[in-house]
Amino acid sequence: MTTAVTEFEVKALDIDPADLAERIQKAGGVHITDRHMRRYVYDTVPAVAGKWVRLRDTGTEVTVCVKEIHSSRVDGTRETEVGVSDFDLAHATLTASGLTARAYQENRRSSWLLDGVRLELDHWPLIPPYLEIEADTEAEVWAMAGRLGLGPTDLTGENTAAVYARYGIDLDAVTDLRFPA
Template identity: 40%
Template structure:
């Protein structure tokens, strides 16, 4: 299983974050809108889930498990699949009904051996995700961006981020920018 080395910086100002990244020499690489389904694993484990995600160009199916709230606390196994809708139908056919559907937008930057994502999600303030091949690089980027850390940092799942804002993401069947369906 692959270790994801990442940390989220909650409650960021998108404009200030982009300016700081560009000042530090980061290159803006892409702007993405993601669509995803989230499924429970069997047996249900509140710290593990299956994610089917697409940006319209690349679709992945991922098993994720949050072992601890640390830079190296998320484990994952990810495979590329070729069709978002058919993979969802396949998962449903083998007994995995989606827990919910989610959308978010992301602007990615590359620099200092890190990928920085500025993430926007419905109903919560934007956050920055810092990811690298190792925890040392994540921590170096976090230090370089320390003036942007005005709130909280975490390596836990997006569902846990929503809980910090008093929202139970698992109770929202469809999380979209244009509407939220319970």
């Protein structure tokens, strides 16, 4: 199944994951899963700034997605995504079609659900953990942020590359992003 949607999402950076997990749980949130995720990132052909192809294995599903960043606002990202059956085979297929992976990336994610809003406690190599709040509408995102005690100045709509840039790291220059062994 293919979907094309606007993401409604913000991030709270440099968080204490245990504190936020406790806040989410006290508010009635349910812990869904902890997982190790991996992805390849490919430039489009021709390369377009703010647009790329992502192949991701979440541990429970594998997807290919075209991501388009239009702004750093809560609704600034559009995704067109399709499920695939095999991470390695999809990577081989994308490579055979002429796309070259510019990076391999990993992260760890603790997923929560609270009143239909997806809350992701993300750990990425080289930067402090952050919380993603993703919902079906912008109003739900802001309401959940407030419910968790987070105000607009605590949040950003920036994508992961922009978050890395805040810490002085050019994510586009990192071709292999893994946790230390």
